[in-house]
Amino acid sequence: MDENTYFNEDYIIGDLHAGNVMKDGDGNLYFIDTVPVLNTPDEGYGGTREYGRE
Structure with missing residues (x-):
């Protein structure tokens, strides 16, 4: 993980930086x-x- 990534038990959110x-x-x-x-x-x-099935 890097400083531009947030995660919790459900989601990972990447590419977080001041411009975003x-x-x-x-x-x-x-x-x-x-x-x-x-x-x-x-x-x-x-x-x-x-992920669920379609």
């Missing part, structure tokens, strides 16, 4: 052009999520 996060006057954060994925066991971040 904006804050409005009320303090709300807006994430632009990030890379979200499910935190599955094979990602290596301790997640247990799995």
Whole structure:
């Protein structure tokens, strides 16, 4: 993991840096052009999520 990646038990969000996060006057954060994925066991971040079947 690097400093531009956030994860929890459900999701991994990559490519977070100052150019991809904006804050409005009320303090709300807006994430632009990030890379979200499910935190599955094979990602290596301790997640247990799995993709469903179509």
